[in-house]
Amino acid sequence: MSAPHALATMIIAIDGPAGSGKSTVARRLAAALGLTFLDTGAMYRAVTLAALERGVEPMDETSCAELARALRLEFDSDGRIRIDGKAGEPAIRSDEVTRWVSAVSAHPRVRAAIVPQQRAQADRGLGIVAEGRDIGTVVFPRADFKFFLTASAEERARRRSLEKHEPERFHAFLADIERRDHHDSTRHDSPLKQADDALLVDTDGVGPDGVVARLLEVIRGRAG
Ligand code: DC
Secondary structure, three states: OOOOOOHHHOEEEEEOOOOOOHHHHHHHHHHHHOOEEEEHHHHHHHHHHHHHHOOOOOOOHHHHHHHHHHOOEEEOOOOOEEEOOEEOOOHHHOHHHHHHHHHHHOOHHHHHHHHHHHHHHHHOOOOEEEEEOOHHHHHOOOOOEEEEEEOOHHHHHHHHHHHOOOHHHHHHHHHHHHHHHHHHHHOOOOOOOOOOOOEEEEOOOOOHHHHHHHHHHHHHHHHO
């Protein structure tokens, strides 16, 4: 990690597997520090949604990459993605998109189209809290702070079933999480991996407020 700069232009990277609480934590941390929240997974989900809607085969790298270059991906002031001017939520969170997003995001040419758009958000000179899988390793290797959030697959599936108010689907969520963990961490291009200089934060049994408090302690301790 590089020497911390002023809070206003700081880049904070939060990576971790599906359901590790990254989104909630990154969003709250950004609010607490007055920084912009960047949900990079939403961009891969947007490409996947557009592919499914337009009948583009998710395994077809060339067509998915074309789509990734053609779509206008923006974020509103709440950090929610807009796809060609239209709200991406909640469609980007559907089971169908979730099923295919690992495959679409594994295409190197899709990543080559999306990563520069993620870096462009930081080039606007505003500090950001970016969350994803490869933020500390690939997108912002010189981030001021890097955190890698983990929790057991069971805990993550439990959180997902509470969040979706579907406790009866715990086993389906667990299977999906295990499948995505495997896919995301074994893919060739930019696999899910803790950066050497990232701080590992185990969130098993710790709520989002507890995690945010821990990260703020680290950030304020070093930046203050
Ligand atoms: O964080 P999420 O569940 O919304 O991410 C959806 C998928 O996108 C995830 O399975 C892997 C992929 N992803 C990625 O490859 N790189 C990122 N920086 C963020 C997400």
